[in-house]
């Protein structure tokens with residue numbers, strides 16, 4: 001990371017609302033991190049990004065970066081902009097942009113994976129060379145990924161959790177999953193068709209796996225850490241401010257923990273929530289009884 005009196009450059013994707021916006025708000029206030037940071041507020045829609053910056057009071061250290069993380073062209077353009085306008089250096093990248101859809105179709109999977117997995121993979125590939133000494137890449141995953149992984153067959157779990165997993169193997173797992181959705185045969189591959197939020201959960205399970213693969217790839221000369229984080233179940237548009245959700249500010253704290261914690265308190269490639277190290281897979285303990293009515297009202 002840049003030395004103490006040097007300005008850190010931090011990019012948060014999908015930061016015009018929800019958790020990403022709360023993260024920017026906290027960074028600006030300086031309650032988490034130094035308010036000397038230069039913050040790049042990533043958003044796919046220029047107007048929504050401008051409105052978000054205005055809502056923050058247009059602080060001089062927050063700049064807009066147009067970035068649709070599902071678009072390779074947009075990723076290439078944003079990378080060039082960081083090179084040209086910000087000296088090609090980045091200290092922290094927070095991959096926060098994400099989507100949730102409930103349909104269980106191959107098209108929905110393609111759309112979700114484009115943002116929640118493939119876009120993050122491509123953005124990390126473009127931006128990892130710009131990450132400075134002791135920098136961090138934070139992939140915003142979800143406990144839903146850990147639940148979904150837990151509900152897979154042991155064989156399939158072992159593939160996702162393998163310590164020798166490669167990006168190519170992980171991509172192939174997702175392509176096979178899409179093909180199985182098309183032929184109505186996900187159970188045959190070892191997925192549990194009854195997993196709640198199955199496609200979203202698979203995208204986040206894959207992101208947990210990708211985080212470990214990237215940590216292995218990039219741990220080296222620059223002491224860069226790649227970490228996954230769950231913000232917890234928070235009230236945002238993603239879940240239509242679902243029943244029992246906690247304030248988004250708490251989710252932002254959870255996302256910022258691996259940004260702020262000293263390197264020796266973090267395990268490279270691992271998964272954190274509210275500052276606690278989490279397993280890659282575990283059973284869901286959330287009570288969903290209040291959800292059906294809420295979901296019906298938000299179809």
Ligand SMILES: NC(=O)c1ccc[n+]([C@@H]2O[C@H](COP(=O)([O-])OP(=O)(O)OC[C@H]3O[C@@H](n4cnc5c(N)ncnc54)[C@H](OP(=O)(O)O)[C@@H]3O)[C@@H](O)[C@H]2O)c1
Nearest residue numbers: 014018019044068069070096097098142233234236237238
């Ligand atoms: N809320 C929760 O309970 C919860 C729990 C676990 C994990 N998460 C994760 O936390 C992250 C943030 O979610 P949130 O709850 O804050 O959701 P949100 O309120 O729906 O905000 C999502 C943000 O991502 C942006 N986005 C979506 N697709 C994008 C794309 N292709 N390129 C660039 N930006 C894109 C949205 O932009 P637009 O405004 O243009 O749509 C928005 O700014 C997601 O990765 C989500 O999976 C959330």
